[in-house]
Amino acid sequence: MSRKPYMRKLPTWWWLSQRRYTIYMIRELTCIFIGAYAVLIVIGLLRLSHGRAEYDAFLDALQSPFGMVFHLLALLFALVHTVTWFGVTPKAMPLWLGERRVPDAAIIMAHYAGWIVVSAAVVFLARVQ
Amino acid sequence: MSEATVALEVLRYRPETDEKPTFQAYTVPYRDDWVVLDALNHIKDNIDRTLSYRWSCHMAVCGSCGVMINGEPKLSCHAFLRDYYPGKLRVEPLTNFPIERDLVIVMDDFMEKLDSVKPYLIAKEDRPLSAGEHLQSPAQLEAFRPYTMCINCVLCYAACPQYGLGPDFVGPAALALAHRYNLDSRDAGRDERQEVAASNEGIWECTFVGACSQVCPKSVDPAAAIQQTKIASTADWYKALLPPWGKR
Amino acid sequence: MDAITADDVIVGAGGAGLRAAIAVCEADPNLSIALISKVYPMRSHTVAAEGGAAAVIKENDSLENHFNDTVAGGDWLCDQDAVELFISEAPNELIRMDHWGCPWSREPSGRVAVRPFGGMKVERTWFAADKTGFHMLHTLFQTSLKYPSIKRFDEFYTTDLMIEDGRCQGVTAVEIRSGQMRPFAAKAVIIATGGAGRVFPFTTNGAVCTGDGMTLAYRAGVPLKDMEFVQYHPTGLPRTGILITEGARGEGGIIVNKDGYRYLQDYGLGPPDPWPRKMAMELGPRDRLSQAFWHEQKNGKTISTPYGDVVQLDIRHLGEKKIDERLPLVRELARSYMSIDPVFEPIPVRPVVHYFMGGIHVDIDAATPVSGLFAAGECACVSINGANRLGSNSLTELLVFGGRAGRSATKYIHSGGKDVEVSVIEKQAEDAQKRIAELFQRTDGQETVSGLRKEMNDAMEAGAGIYRTEDSLNVACEMIGMLRERYASVQLEDKSNVFNTDLIQTLELGAMLDVAHALTHSALSRRESRGAHQRLDKTERDDEKYLKHTLAYHTGRGDPRIEYLDVVITKSQPGERVYGGEQT
Numbered sequence: 017m018s019r020k021p022y023m024r025k026l027p028t029w030w031w032l033s034q035r036r037y038t039i040y041m042i043r044e045l046t047c048i049f050i051g052a053y054a055v056l057i058v059i060g061l062l063r064l065s066h067g068r069a070e071y072d073a074f075l076d077a078l079q080s081p082f083g084m085v086f087h088l089l090a091l092l093f094a095l096v097h098t099v100t101w102f103g104v105t106p107k108a109m110p111l112w113l114g115e116r117r118v119p120d121a122a123i124i125m126a127h128y129a130g131w132i133v134v135s136a137a138v139v140f141l142a143r144v145q
Numbered sequence: 146m147s148e149a150t151v152a153l154e155v156l157r158y159r160p161e162t163d164e165k166p167t168f169q170a171y172t173v174p175y176r177d178d179w180v181v182l183d184a185l186n187h188i189k190d191n192i193d194r195t196l197s198y199r200w201s202c203h204m205a206v207c208g209s210c211g212v213m214i215n216g217e218p219k220l221s222c223h224a225f226l227r228d229y230y231p232g233k234l235r236v237e238p239l240t241n242f243p244i245e246r247d248l249v250i251v252m253d254d255f256m257e258k259l260d261s262v263k264p265y266l267i268a269k270e271d272r273p274l275s276a277g278e279h280l281q282s283p284a285q286l287e288a289f290r291p292y293t294m295c296i297n298c299v300l301c302y303a304a305c306p307q308y309g310l311g312p313d314f315v316g317p318a319a320l321a322l323a324h325r326y327n328l329d330s331r332d333a334g335r336d337e338r339q340e341v342a343a344s345n346e347g348i349w350e351c352t353f354v355g356a357c358s359q360v361c362p363k364s365v366d367p368a369a370a371i372q373q374t375k376i377a378s379t380a381d382w383y384k385a386l387l388p389p390w391g392k393r
Numbered sequence: 394m395d396a397i398t399a400d401d402v403i404v405g406a407g408g409a410g411l412r413a414a415i416a417v418c419e420a421d422p423n424l425s426i427a428l429i430s431k432v433y434p435m436r437s438h439t440v441a442a443e444g445g446a447a448a449v450i451k452e453n454d455s456l457e458n459h460f461n462d463t464v465a466g467g468d469w470l471c472d473q474d475a476v477e478l479f480i481s482e483a484p485n486e487l488i489r490m491d492h493w494g495c496p497w498s499r500e501p502s503g504r505v506a507v508r509p510f511g512g513m514k515v516e517r518t519w520f521a522a523d524k525t526g527f528h529m530l531h532t533l534f535q536t537s538l539k540y541p542s543i544k545r546f547d548e549f550y551t552t553d554l555m556i557e558d559g560r561c562q563g564v565t566a567v568e569i570r571s572g573q574m575r576p577f578a579a580k581a582v583i584i585a586t587g588g589a590g591r592v593f594p595f596t597t598n599g600a601v602c603t604g605d606g607m608t609l610a611y612r613a614g615v616p617l618k619d620m621e622f623v624q625y626h627p628t629g630l631p632r633t634g635i636l637i638t639e640g641a642r643g644e645g646g647i648i649v650n651k652d653g654y655r656y657l658q659d660y661g662l663g664p665p666d667p668w669p670r671k672m673a674m675e676l677g678p679r680d681r682l683s684q685a686f687w688h689e690q691k692n693g694k695t696i697s698t699p700y701g702d703v704v705q706l707d708i709r710h711l712g713e714k715k716i717d718e719r720l721p722l723v724r725e726l727a728r729s730y731m732s733i734d735p736v737f738e739p740i741p742v743r744p745v746v747h748y749f750m751g752g753i754h755v756d757i758d759a760a761t762p763v764s765g766l767f768a769a770g771e772c773a774c775v776s777i778n779g780a781n782r783l784g785s786n787s788l789t790e791l792l793v794f795g796g797r798a799g800r801s802a803t804k805y806i807h808s809g810g811k812d813v814e815v816s817v818i819e820k821q822a823e824d825a826q827k828r829i830a831e832l833f834q835r836t837d838g839q840e841t842v843s844g845l846r847k848e849m850n851d852a853m854e855a856g857a858g859i860y861r862t863e864d865s866l867n868v869a870c871e872m873i874g875m876l877r878e879r880y881a882s883v884q885l886e887d888k889s890n891v892f893n894t895d896l897i898q899t900l901e902l903g904a905m906l907d908v909a910h911a912l913t914h915s916a917l918s919r920r921e922s923r924g925a926h927q928r929l930d931k932t933e934r935d936d937e938k939y940l941k942h943t944l945a946y947h948t949g950r951g952d953p954r955i956e957y958l959d960v961v962i963t964k965s966q967p968g969e970r971v972y973g974g975e976q977t
Contacts, residue, residue, distance in 0.1 A: 018161050018572065026240070030309065034216065161889050194843075197893070265493070278491040283498075
């Protein structure tokens with residue numbers, strides 16, 4: 017048989033070859049920070065359950081240089097995560113109002129609106145001690 | 146008086162003589178309304194008859210002529226020289242597929258994937274011809290119409306890193322076509338298609354890179370189709386957990 | 394060489410081939426089918442058809458209307474018994490397509506919508522936006538996947554028919570990706586390989602339309618019928634020949650010359666208003682519109698461009714919304730290939746070769762004179778299109794006659810008879826293999842494929858274009874004859890086996906030269922003007938001598954032998970083709 021199909025393998029650094037793939041990988045990486053922050057909150061709750069002293073020590077640790085850097089990065093990546101997530105929601109959930117499709121922009125704006133409302137509520141609750 | 150020209154580097158592969166693919170350089174006339182396919186045809190007719198590639202309609206509807214141009218999957222009949230000139234064009238066969246010869250890829254895997262999702266209408270019941278056509282409102286048609294536009298050019302498979310990393314993935318076009326039938330008001334076959342579509346090699350292999358929808362020349366948006374199928378499939382799973390509504 | 398055996402072989406997997414395959418399965422699920430195509434089915438040129446498929450469906454229409462429109466459109470060269478059958482089976486075929494999932498465009502009521510089309514008194518053209526062929530082909534291909542008895546042989550180029558004992562007993566085909574010749578032994582063979590527009594330089598046709606199947610039958614002794622009738626589609630883009638659908642005119646588009654004047658009113662198609670109006674002006678039949686262009690060109694009224702003379706198709710008045718809804722592909726094509734947005738500017742267009750009314754001579758059951766050999770679709774000539782086809786009859790034709798061919802082949806297979814002699818087929822295949830090997834062994838060839846192809850294109854354009862003369866046809870006949878001789882020393886440059894497209898193009902060129910040969914001689918013999926065959930030296934229709942089909946028989950190296958066959962006239966006596974006028 018003279019056929020000899022040749023398979024080019026995807027290189028290890030395939031995600032550096034095109035901007036769209038690099039952005040995708042960064043988006044995926046954001047989940048590490050989201051996950052880490054979730055773990056942090058659980059640890060916080062655990063400390064809280066052990067009494068005021070331990071909780072205060074936890075809060076102090078958060079304000080260490082390492083803690084600040086982590087928080088900044090986590091916030092940045094959470095923002096990226098949120099913005100990209102909101103951007104793709106209309107694709108996953110097309111909405112129809114009778115005969116017409118709800119425009120993508122409306123769905124995305126609704127998510128931002130909801131986010132603002134929830135954030136405002138959290139800030140309010142946090143300030144009410 | 147010298148004519149404007151443009152340089153192409155085309156990946157060649159002759160399995161009977163070559164160990165692996167290598168690039169070959171060609172110079173063709175530059176015309177501002179030429180597409181890459183016109184350049185390839187010029188090469189074949191005037192410079193090198195041994196260059197092999199697929200093409201037919203020259204109007205981006207038959208899906209034959211997919212190639213990589215400077216690393217981006219495109220239809221050669223729809224990639225205009227003017228968008229690259231005076232830069233060089235690097236033309237290669239679509240990635241993630243075995244190369245048969247020069248710019249010709251092996252399509253077998255795609256054809257099997259297409260077949261596997263049962264991409265045909267599975268009607269609720271046998272409708273006699275005397276009953277005439279199904280009634281389908283313009284809105285019902287619009288719900289699935291974008292997903293009917295796929296020309297099977299497989300640019301999406303070339304763009305999809307998941308397909309590149311794991312060729313068992315059913316892939317964007319096949320899943321979009323399954324979705325097209327699932328959304329068709331005349332169809333009742335979603336359960337049958339779920340077996341393959343909602344399998345681990347189906348929608349769940351997708352991590353929403355979204356490159357497929359970006360390269361699709363017909364705006365089919367396979368990424369959207371897959372995410373929608375994920376939601377529908379998850380809803381199914383929950384419903385199945387709740388008797389007496391759950392069936393499975 | 395081991396033969397592949399099947400009950401039925403189908404060559405060509407476009408609309409007609411796929412429909413035939415499905416028809417065989419539905420008639421008898423136990424029959425095995427080998428569906429052979431030189432490209433993957435989705436690439437077949439059916440995919441490029443745009444406007445729609447005609448069938449009587451609305452209450453204001455009648456089968457008689459469709460019959461009369463078709464027969465008059467064909468300038469009375471249609472076999473009226475075949476047309477009767479065609480128009481009566483058409484509605485069910487299109488309804489069946491809906492049952493198979495074809496996304497027909499709809500009225501608000503949910504029923505299928507229809508649009509006006511050229512030469513039709515009442516609108517009856519079903520459409521799927523402006524991509525009807527694409528949707529029909531994909532619907533047929535996807536539906537064919539339901540049937541396990543259809544075994545596909547994608548990218549196999551069929552080189553010869555195996556005729557033994559007066560019967561067709563199979564084919565030989567080259568597997569393009571390996572270069573291997575495979576014999577296929579079958580009890581019946583259906584040819585559905587489409588048209589041959591690539592014989593001409595400017596055509597809407599894709600690369601695949603090279604008349605391979607027509608030549609298969611022709612070389613096996615089946616006459617090619619009415620080959621002189623070649624349809625020019627009035628609105629193709631200059632240089633590329635890309636099709637701009639008649640649907641654009643059905644929606645109200647107009648055609649103007651360089652003075653912005655709707656010139657069709659000067660050619661018996663007026664008055665220009667009210668517009669749109671069926672059967673008038675831009676909705677006249679295709680032959681008349683293409684001929685009008687030729688006259689305007691002679692009178693210097695067309696617009697000169699680097700790619701030849703054009704006129705303008707103007708759809709601006711339809712508005713962006715309607716264009717995006719009904720003609721999205723037209724907008725996309727104009728923008729991509731001409732850098733023109735038809736919402737704001739008219740589209741430059743010219744007539745380009747589009748369709749072959751002629752083809753393999755078959756009867757009303759799609760059977761050729763050779764036992765066991767059938768043909769359907771554009772490659773065949775029944776004839777329902779006569780001297781000029783009405784737009785949107787062809788997509789319907791694929792379904793009606795593809796279905797009939799499948800059922801006829803099934804009936805033929807059931808009628809029994811002797812079994813296929815596989816060893817004989819294998820021997821014939823070896824001979825076919827030797828002919829290909831000869832091409833590979835030749836080292837002193839003087840001719841190139843691209844050179845001969847260009848000369849053929851130029852000769853056909855000059856000698857057998859929209860208007861012909863005795864002289865121009867004589868020159869064309871001679872030139873094509875010489876090119877056929879020179880073809881014997883064409884040099885293959887690519888001597889490899891794996892996906893050798895130089896080889897395939899060489900074989901396709903051989904097929905095209907035979908088609909061109911039959912065409913030019915048929916045209917020369919027909920000394921009248923009728924439908925798409927127009928002669929400047931014989932301008933009138935001559936029903937006394939030429940109410941007949943032309944039959945061209947292959948004679949090997951010599952010129953084709955031309956004979957004539959009476960047209961079947963039943964209800965409609967030849968009359969005048971009347972378009973334009975005040976009727977709505």
